[in-house]
Amino acid sequence: MCSGLECACGVSRRRLIGVAGAAGAAALGAAACGSQESGPKPYDAVRGTVVAKTGEVPVGGGKVVIDGKLVVTQPQEGDFQAFSAVCTHAGCTIQEVERNIHCLCHGSEFDIATGDVLHGPANEPLEQLSVTVKGEDIVLDEKSPQGGR
Numbered sequence: 001m002c003s004g005l006e007c008a009c010g011v012s013r014r015r016l017i018g019v020a021g022a023a024g025a026a027a028l029g030a031a032a033c034g035s036q037e038s039g040p041k042p043y044d045a046v047r048g049t050v051v052a053k054t055g056e057v058p059v060g061g062g063k064v065v066i067d068g069k070l071v072v073t074q075p076q077e078g079d080f081q082a083f084s085a086v087c088t089h090a091g092c093t094i095q096e097v098e099r100n101i102h103c104l105c106h107g108s109e110f111d112i113a114t115g116d117v118l119h120g121p122a123n124e125p126l127e128q129l130s131v132t133v134k135g136e137d138i139v140l141d142e143k144s145p146q147g148g149r
């Protein structure tokens with residue numbers, strides 16, 4: 001939870017506003033500081049549902065899906081991947097995907113194809129999820145990949 005000028009995880013309110021705009025800062029702020037506790041994960045609530053449309057996910061990039069805290073990427077045309085958006089460094093919610101997946105809290109970057117760390121301080125990959133494409137719909141599978149993280 002964020003209050004005052006900084007979240008408990010170290011994200012400044014100004015940084016959040018810069019990312020989300022003033023109107024979305026409160027909502028993003030509440031979502032920005034995640035938890036790494038065990039138990040149900042945010043994405044469990046959206047398993048079996050459409051989490052994005054194929055046209056929303058650029059080739060060579062991706063999209064942050066706030067509802068469920070996940071990231072959907074398309075590293076190669078027609079190859080859709082999904083990862084938990086909870087940063088493995090300190091639990092912030094990933095805020096940005098360009099060529100890489102970016103956590104703006106402390107600057108970690110992850111590979112859009114594998115979730116592997118490209119730039120620290122994170123030293124663990126993002127949790128990989130699996131999706132199925134049905135027409136234009138990208139559906140988060142009921143189960144994570146075998147041997148998934």
Ligand code: FES
Nearest residue numbers: 087089090103106
């Ligand atoms: S929480 Fe520190 S880089 Fe993501």
